[in-house]
Amino acid sequence: MQSKLSWALFFAPIVACLSMGPAQNAHSQESQPNEPRYTKDGELIHPGNYREWIYLSSGLGMTYRASATASNSSPNFDNVFVTPQAYRAFLASGVWPDKTIFALEVRAAGSKASINKGGHFQEELVSLEVEVKDKTLPGGWAFFGFGAETQPAKRLPVVAGCQACHTANGAVEQTFVQFYPTLIPVAKTKGTFRATPEN
Numbered sequence: 001m002q003s004k005l006s007w008a009l010f011f012a013p014i015v016a017c018l019s020m021g022p023a024q025n026a027h028s029q030e031s032q033p034n035e036p037r038y039t040k041d042g043e044l045i046h047p048g049n050y051r052e053w054i055y056l057s058s059g060l061g062m063t064y065r066a067s068a069t070a071s072n073s074s075p076n077f078d079n080v081f082v083t084p085q086a087y088r089a090f091l092a093s094g095v096w097p098d099k100t101i102f103a104l105e106v107r108a109a110g111s112k113a114s115i116n117k118g119g120h121f122q123e124e125l126v127s128l129e130v131e132v133k134d135k136t137l138p139g140g141w142a143f144f145g146f147g148a149e150t151q152p153a154k155r156l157p158v159v160a161g162c163q164a165c166h167t168a169n170g171a172v173e174q175t176f177v178q179f180y181p182t183l184i185p186v187a188k189t190k191g192t193f194r195a196t197p198e199n
């Protein structure tokens, strides 16, 4: 009896630790939400973990200019990710909450490797473009281009064209929800989907 009790006393804290481990991890992730972080000069710090965010969709060889024809034989892929807490808020409301971050990752397309006989697969990173909704910044939305680097990026000037195209053509606020198939019905149900001339 004595020895059974001491074994139980020995194991009890271990069992308690093991069962608390994952819950504690989940909690610490929740308590560190993915929000934009800036240097003291106002440059956006590279969101290193964007591939752990929610995946919205991919484009292949998308071009936005009429002169850029579809003849591009080596089109790039783009993959769009959004911060998990912003995604959950969007599902509930159809609008993006303050501190939303989007990552648009551009990757080269390959076609010849391993057993592949047709079609394309994704290869090296070409660039990372980021958009944030942040009411502490003038205009409330800001765009950043990291290229293939991870150094902090300066805010792109409003005249850079990012803002103009996104404001004029995005279906929800400044974002292209019309290209994210799982979000279209959400925005339509919530009444936030804006029909622009081209969508």
Ligand code: HEC
Residues within 6 Å of the ligand: 057, 058, 059, 062, 064, 065, 078, 080, 102, 103, 104, 129, 130, 131, 143, 144, 145, 156, 160, 161, 162, 163, 165, 166, 170, 174, 175, 176, 177, 179
């Ligand atoms: C002529 C229009 C146009 C311009 C200019 C433009 N974009 Fe976009 N952008 C799009 C479209 C269309 C999509 C969605 C489709 C896709 O590419 O997957 C998009 C998607 C994005 C996304 C994903 C979130 C969203 O809004 O849907 C980011 C981030 C982004 N662009 C950043 C930039 C940055 C940074 C610039 C400027 C350097 C820029 N864009 C310039 C049209 C444009």
